[in-house]
Amino acid sequence: EDQVTQSPEALRLQEGESSSLNCSYTVSGLRGLFWYRQDPGKGPEFLFTLYSAGEEKEKERLKATLTKKESFLHITAPKPEDSATYLCAVQSLTSGGGADGLTFGKGTHLIIQP
């Protein structure tokens, strides 16, 4: 069974204080690892897809990296508008070569204080 564990559960940072969020996963065959952002009262919003160890993706102040067992979401010089819950998810390959539904972690609730 696929499993995703995110840490920390909550993180409070000062504006400009860089940090990293962790996503540890176990999956039978990884098709992809995904990062989403969720604001209160909204559905998750897609950020990145990572497919293989060593891959990195960047978007504004966010950079996602992937190893064989975990992924990190690095936030550089965050701003208050980066406050949200960040969700990590994995998608495994089915025996037929297709893809299962996403397995999500419980998220990291990030608060950036001005």
Place this chain on the structure above:
Amino acid sequence: KAGVTQTPRYLIKTRGQQVTLSCSPISGHRSVSWYQQTPGQGLQFLFEYFSETQRNKGNFPGRFSGRQFSNSRSEMNVSTLELGDSALYLCASANRASNTGELFFGEGSRLTVL
């Protein structure tokens, strides 16, 4: 381009009743997935439909069912509601042709079971 639309946004039911939730995907998207989100379990995959066929199913009891119509709109139904079914139900659409694994979520239908 219009996003994913879910109706109703909020609803209250009592134990034993049934409920039907609706989802209109982004125009041109043929894949629709449903997820349940609760504070304790996080986001959990219910099922995915593509071209009116259920492709994947999560580990939920048979009381949870769904369907997809020829215009890609989807409905999910929960019969014999239990208190534990109280949750935010999220619908997500995807453009399978792009194969990025990127899901576009709606804002959800918040179900309260009394």
